[in-house]
Amino acid sequence: MAGKSAADEQRHRPETEAKRRAILEAAVEVFGQKGSAKGTLEEVAEKAGMTRAGVLHHFGSKQRLLLETLIYRDSSDVADYSDHHMPSGLEMFRHLIKTAQMNQKRQGITRAYVTLSSESIVDGNVGYDYFRQRYANLRQDLVNALMDAGRLRGVEVDEKNAANTAASILAAMDGLQLQWLLDPDEVDLSETTEYVIRSLVAQVFNPGKQIL
Structure with missing residues (x-):
């Protein structure tokens, strides 16, 4: 099966970013309420409206998701600056x-x-x-x-x-x-x-x- 073309990747990029943002917002809520140890990928996935496999597809591991959640929080603080x-x-x-x-x-x-x-x-x-x-x-x-x-x-x-x-x-x-x-x-x-x-x-x- 042929790989995705550059045009396909460009077309799907906004959708991918929207899914990543949904996962990060769900992770903020789950890890914020339960901590990183007790909060699970299944709970994040449920809040984001997808499967655990879907979350791992975008972030690879729980550790990576945790780090990206922290970065997401910080980036939102300076979003108003050009x-x-x-x-x-x-x-x-x-x-x-x-x-x-x-x-x-x-x-x-x-x-x-x-x-x-x-x-x-x-x-x-x-x-x-x-x-x-x-x-x-x-x-x-x-x-x-x-x-x-x-x-x-x-x-x-x-x-x-x-x-x-x-x-x-x-x-x-x-x-x-x-x-x-x-x-x-x-x-x-x-x-x-x-x-x-x-x-x-x-x-x-x-x-x-x-x-x-």
């Missing part, structure tokens, strides 16, 4: 505030991120390398954003202080997401995240009087 990359300078921190606002409206993706990132610290977990590199990249992105903002404002920013601020912002965002998922009526994710980010960034550019 180059699909993180912004620079103070716009980076506005982006983080906007991300928290979006996360409050998409609990499934947020729950999946919290669940999968927490599980990644276990030895041999499929997400370990991904999350380790992700945090390293984000910390550096935030440090660069603070240094860029300082240069634009004519303010000398200490790189060590910027690094501490970057790590603190990421830790606060993750911790607030967990608190919000546990008690959404008591913790306002977008408001508390904005408060923390504005406070920490302000401390870099205007340290003021130390209370503690």
Whole structure:
């Protein structure tokens, strides 16, 4: 039997991408609710309206699907930017505030991120390398954003202080997401995240009087 022509592949590409997206959205929900260990490919397949074999056809293995689910979550955060990359300078921190606002409206993706990132610290977990590199990249992105903002404002920013601020912002965002998922009526994710980010960034550019 002859293989598919280039025209056939081009014609079926939108359909393939639609199926992959359906699988990823189903995976976000399943793994977000049950974690990567208890969530099954059968459950993902059922939610996506296909068979387990169909899921494996598109992603090859459960491990690959998990990684692609994490990447899908991250890519959705920068979808509004023309180059699909993180912004620079103070716009980076506005982006983080906007991300928290979006996360409050998409609990499934947020729950999946919290669940999968927490599980990644276990030895041999499929997400370990991904999350380790992700945090390293984000910390550096935030440090660069603070240094860029300082240069634009004519303010000398200490790189060590910027690094501490970057790590603190990421830790606060993750911790607030967990608190919000546990008690959404008591913790306002977008408001508390904005408060923390504005406070920490302000401390870099205007340290003021130390209370503690």
